[in-house]
Amino acid sequence: MTILTQEQTKHICDRALSFSKADECSVAVTGSRNGNIRFARNQVSTAGLADDTSISVTVAFGKRQGTAVINEFDDKSLEKVVRRAEDLARLAPENPEFMPAVAKQDYKASQTFSAKTAAIDPDFRAQTAAYAIEACKKNKLVAAGFFTDGTSFSSVANSNGVYGHQEQTGLDFTCTVRTEDGRGSGWVKRSATDANRFDAREAADVAIEKALRSVDAKALEPGRYTVILEPAATSELLGYMLFGFDARQTDEGRSFLSKKGGASRLGDKLFDQQVNIWADPWNPDVPVLPWDTDNLIARKRMDLIKDGKVNALNYSQYWARKKGVQPTATPGNIIMAGTDKSTAELIANTKKGVLVTRTWYIRMVDPQSVLLTGLTRDGTFYIENGKIKYPIKNFRFNESPVTMLNNIEEIGKPVVIGGDEVPFQMLIPPMKVRDFNFTSLSDAV
Amino acid sequence: MERRTFLKIGAGTAGAMLVPVFGNAIAAEEMLTAMPVAAKKALADVALNAATKAGASYCDVRIGRYLNQYIITRDLNVENVTNTESAGVGVRVVCNGAYGFAATNDMTPDGIAGAARQAVAIAKANAKLQSEPVRLAPVKGVGDVAWATPIVKDWRTVPIKEKAELLIAANKAGMDAGASFMQSMLFQVNQQKYFASTDGSYIDQDLQRLWAPFSATAVDKASGKFRSRNGLSTPVGMGYEYLDARKEDKIKAAGGVATLYTKSYDIIEDARAAGRDAKRKLTAKSVTPGKYDLMLSPEHLYLTIHESVGHPTELDRVLGYEANYAGTSFATLDKWESKKFNYGSPLVNIVADKTTPGSLGNVGYDDEGVKTKRWDIIKDGVLVSYQATRDQAHIIGKEESDGCSYADSWSNVQFQRMPNVSLQAGKKKLTPDEMVKDIKKGIYIVGEGSFSIDQQRYNFQFGGQLFYEIKDGKVGQMLEDVAYQSNTQDFWNACTAICDERDWRMGGSFFDGKGQPPQISIVSHGSSTTRFNGINVINTARKIG
Numbered sequence: 003m004t005i006l007t008q009e010q011t012k013h014i015c016d017r018a019l020s021f022s023k024a025d026e027c028s029v030a031v032t033g034s035r036n037g038n039i040r041f042a043r044n045q046v047s048t049a050g051l052a053d054d055t056s057i058s059v060t061v062a063f064g065k066r067q068g069t070a071v072i073n074e075f076d077d078k079s080l081e082k083v084v085r086r087a088e089d090l091a092r093l094a095p096e097n098p099e100f101m102p103a104v105a106k107q108d109y110k111a112s113q114t115f116s117a118k119t120a121a122i123d124p125d126f127r128a129q130t131a132a133y134a135i136e137a138c139k140k141n142k143l144v145a146a147g148f149f150t151d152g153t154s155f156s157s158v159a160n161s162n163g164v165y166g167h168q169e170q171t172g173l174d175f176t177c178t179v180r181t182e183d184g185r186g187s188g189w190v191k192r193s194a195t196d197a198n199r200f201d202a203r204e205a206a207d208v209a210i211e212k213a214l215r216s217v218d219a220k221a222l223e224p225g226r227y228t229v230i231l232e233p234a235a236t237s238e239l240l241g242y243m244l245f246g247f248d249a250r251q252t253d254e255g256r257s258f259l260s261k262k263g264g265a266s267r268l269g270d271k272l273f274d275q276q277v278n279i280w281a282d283p284w285n286p287d288v289p290v291l292p293w294d295t296d297n298l299i300a301r302k303r304m305d306l307i308k309d310g311k312v313n314a315l316n317y318s319q320y321w322a323r324k325k326g327v328q329p330t331a332t333p334g335n336i337i338m339a340g341t342d343k344s345t346a347e348l349i350a351n352t353k354k355g356v357l358v359t360r361t362w363y364i365r366m367v368d369p370q371s372v373l374l375t376g377l378t379r380d381g382t383f384y385i386e387n388g389k390i391k392y393p394i395k396n397f398r399f400n401e402s403p404v405t406m407l408n409n410i411e412e413i414g415k416p417v418v419i420g421g422d423e424v425p426f427q428m429l430i431p432p433m434k435v436r437d438f439n440f441t442s443l444s445d446a447v
Numbered sequence: 448m449e450r451r452t453f454l455k456i457g458a459g460t461a462g463a464m465l466v467p468v469f470g471n472a473i474a475a476e477e478m479l480t481a482m483p484v485a486a487k488k489a490l491a492d493v494a495l496n497a498a499t500k501a502g503a504s505y506c507d508v509r510i511g512r513y514l515n516q517y518i519i520t521r522d523l524n525v526e527n528v529t530n531t532e533s534a535g536v537g538v539r540v541v542c543n544g545a546y547g548f549a550a551t552n553d554m555t556p557d558g559i560a561g562a563a564r565q566a567v568a569i570a571k572a573n574a575k576l577q578s579e580p581v582r583l584a585p586v587k588g589v590g591d592v593a594w595a596t597p598i599v600k601d602w603r604t605v606p607i608k609e610k611a612e613l614l615i616a617a618n619k620a621g622m623d624a625g626a627s628f629m630q631s632m633l634f635q636v637n638q639q640k641y642f643a644s645t646d647g648s649y650i651d652q653d654l655q656r657l658w659a660p661f662s663a664t665a666v667d668k669a670s671g672k673f674r675s676r677n678g679l680s681t682p683v684g685m686g687y688e689y690l691d692a693r694k695e696d697k698i699k700a701a702g703g704v705a706t707l708y709t710k711s712y713d714i715i716e717d718a719r720a721a722g723r724d725a726k727r728k729l730t731a732k733s734v735t736p737g738k739y740d741l742m743l744s745p746e747h748l749y750l751t752i753h754e755s756v757g758h759p760t761e762l763d764r765v766l767g768y769e770a771n772y773a774g775t776s777f778a779t780l781d782k783w784e785s786k787k788f789n790y791g792s793p794l795v796n797i798v799a800d801k802t803t804p805g806s807l808g809n810v811g812y813d814d815e816g817v818k819t820k821r822w823d824i825i826k827d828g829v830l831v832s833y834q835a836t837r838d839q840a841h842i843i844g845k846e847e848s849d850g851c852s853y854a855d856s857w858s859n860v861q862f863q864r865m866p867n868v869s870l871q872a873g874k875k876k877l878t879p880d881e882m883v884k885d886i887k888k889g890i891y892i893v894g895e896g897s898f899s900i901d902q903q904r905y906n907f908q909f910g911g912q913l914f915y916e917i918k919d920g921k922v923g924q925m926l927e928d929v930a931y932q933s934n935t936q937d938f939w940n941a942c943t944a945i946c947d948e949r950d951w952r953m954g955g956s957f958f959d960g961k962g963q964p965p966q967i968s969i970v971s972h973g974s975s976t977t978r979f980n981g982i983n984v985i986n987t988a989r990k991i992g
Binding site for chain 1: 526528530578628668671770774775860897899906930932934983991
């Protein structure tokens with residue numbers, strides 16, 4: 003068991019800081035235990051458990067910085083790791099953009115720990131896989147999936163009196179269900195901090211239903227369609243766009259938020275009035291640590307987009323000092339405001355449209371407009387007069403999330419979705435969007 | 448739960464890239480030490496004996512020490528220098544017909560024996576769920592052997608200061624030539640891998656790799672426009688000598704529009720050209736969408752080969768083992784069995800290998816102790832084989848593994864990973880400048896851009912770094928906002944000309960992801976400049992706000 007208590011980590015942090023002879027010292031003690039099970043072709047392929055605990059020490063002499071890591075915690079090892087960081091700092095080139103360690107911060111705890119998630123054992127994992135496999139066998143379908151759970155702690159401290167300790171848990175489950183002939187494919191993803199909010203049967207059933215319904219897809223002409231985008235279809239698009247909410251990039255003229263003449267779009271109404279996006283470490287659905295692990299600045303609620311306006315940008319410590327503003331903590335989660343409407347209600351209100359389960363292989367085509375390309379996958383359906391009429395072939399899209407968030411017709415109820423290639427926990431609603439740009443057809447199922 | 452540790456490199460939305468950070472930080476000097484081979488052998492024997500005693504019918508042990516050094520610069524500043532080390536042991540067994548795997552960083556005999564017994568216990572548990580027993584293609588033990596990447600200059604011995612100064616000099620050259628901002632990086636890898644198995648092999652390998660990417664960005668504040676041009680180098684399985692630029696390793700692109708590099712790289716010269724190109728991109732002509740004959744340079748085509756041939760011919764994908772993550776493949780077994788599936792035109796010959804010197808895939812033995820080799824994937828346009836490991840060979844009637852098993856760390860289990868997959872040079876004498884001569888309406892693309900392909904590898908879209916109009920047999924003006932969309936089989940069947948071996952060189956990827964939990968692999972792809980007729984080109988310019 004590698005999960006250390008607050009008393010243990012406080013002692014380790016204090017000892018490490020006491021050994022430092024540098025101008026300043028920051029330490030982070032982290033530990034995690036991650037379990038997983040993978041299955042494919044209706045059988046378990048791999049299962050594993052990995053433990054890791056370490057302390058990272060960063061020191062600075064003037065503008066020279068060094069970092070060292072060790073995974074032993076006795077006094078001798080702690081002194082060794084501090085000396086090693088000091089040696090590295092003395093050898094390091096001076097960084098003209100060096101910023102000193104932050105002053106004492108007030109970290110208000112967030113509920114990132116669930117005892118039920120921490121208690122997940124190999125049986126729980128095997129049972130999760132078994133639900134999907136057995137249900138698929140019964141329906142003559144083929145399941146492939148991955149379940150992973152983790153318990154971790156993070157303790158941070160610096161020589162200015164900063165100290166924080168918190169435990170975290172989390173789980174992610176993805177399952178792809180295909181028909182034996184490969185003509186239908188469905189998928190589901192569930193993420194949670196608390197295992198009480200995870201139901202393996204419910205999740206597997208969603209993927210199974212999508213697989214069964216997606217057989218014999220018809221080809222629609224590529225073009226602009228009204229779409230209902232489930233949260234897994236927009237989460238990565240939003241994540242890519244939010245990377246651009248950076249003050250330095252914007253001020254330097256190399257973000258989509260930079261505009262003609264050198265000004266930024268901060269304060270401009272760039273999106274539909276209904277769009278509100280913020281970060282909040284204390285949100286009970288997507289809680290994250292109340293500090294930024296890179297700079298130890300306390301996280302606060304940060305309204306990035308308010309009533310369609312660009313409301314806030316991320317300021318690194320260096321850029322904030324240069325611009326005379328307060329630096330920000332990088333958000334760990336992304337929350338988008340919604341309504342109480344279910345995806346089914348959005349479908350019922352749609353005369354003609356396309357339902358998209360998820361999007362995949364998303365890449366930046368042009369950062370100037372955040373033009374992204376990618377494909378629909380594992381459940382794309384044609385909607386007519388409020389009903390799903392038939393499955394359709396997958397499309398490639400070329401679309402900017404900025405345009406997407408301008409063309410919103412209706413928003414549903416937000417659900418939790420973990421990031422895939424973007425590093426955020428997200429709470430995102432399904433959205434009905436007009437004129438979404440599908441540029442070609444794909445034969446992939 | 449927040450995501451695992453990533454190092455964010457690159458400038459904001461433009462070229463931002465998240466790379467996983469492995470291992471613990473150590474001092475550069477500590478990287479030069481190594482564990483004696485005899486000690487590794489003794490530890491490996493502990494694991495082999497413990498596993499066999501616990502009931503394993505097969506066991507392999509991988510003792511690994513993985514060293515990385517990253518140097519990251521921005522404009523005229525060094526932003527970050529990181530040295531990391533990760534060392535430990537991974538033990539894989541077959542017991543009761545099932546696999547078990549366990550890993551530990553406790554490199555004592557007790558720790559290793561414990562991991563071996565744990566692997567056997569996991570195999571026994573997995574055996575209850577196994578419907579077909581694991582079948583390993585035979586491998587003859589090779590005894591004690593050693594292999595090392597052929598290098599001239601070990602990056603570990605080059606002072607950090609010298610390397611940082613080279614990057615800063617490149618940044619300065621780019622900015623002097625027109626870039627508003629520069630970002631450059633140096634990734635250096637040394638993997639000390641010891642493999643032992645109950646087949647009687649004890650293989651000690653020392654691998655080196657290097658990559659020096661950069662990005663030049665030009666901003667026109669008046670118009671609010673910005674454009675980037677990335678470096679045209681490739682990651683290599685070489686030592687630091689790759690960065691000692693030699694005149695004989697430079698070649699001119701068709702029409703003289705760029706300088707390209709073979710066995711060594713002039714980062715300062717390329718950065719200067721990139722600064723100039725980034726600025727020119729701000730005012731380049733926006734492409735008119737439509738059908739064009741594409742002439743693709745090896746610096747670009749490697750990624751199209753990777754996505755449209757490399758991935759779909761991975762046998763585990765074909766069989767469905769990657770269905771939940773990377774996807775499956777259109778290149779199904781029935782197509783291979785028919786012996787007449789026209790993957791491409793008769794000019795298309797694609798070979799897999801892990802033996803080409805300087806390539807990222809080049810090793811003496813793979814992570815199952817199989818001697819590496821070279822084999823055909825597509826012959827005269829027809830799909831003839833896949834990429835198979837020991838447990839997959841029998842599925843496609845092979846008597847031996849292709850030697851393409853890989854694990855990205857001692858702590859992860861080895862599985863089928865893409866070897867180098869390369870398009871063979873054309874047999875008729877042809878240079879890029881000669882190729883241009885009979886193209887009426889075309890686009891010449893140099894360097895990799897954005898890339899996206901569906902989960903069965905049919906529909907793809909690729910961008911690039913540099914685009915030039917080809918009109919009536921001549922390379923003309925620079926174009927912008929270009930991406931091409933096609934279908935894998937249509938695209939490779941539209942291949943009408945391939946330059947000869949004088950133009951053949953490799954590109955590659957340092958961060959190819961696959962598996963759950965994800966593992967990163969490295970792979971090179973060679974080709975000569977190649978022509979594809981009548982490919983659909985779209986215009987990617989959009990207005991927002």
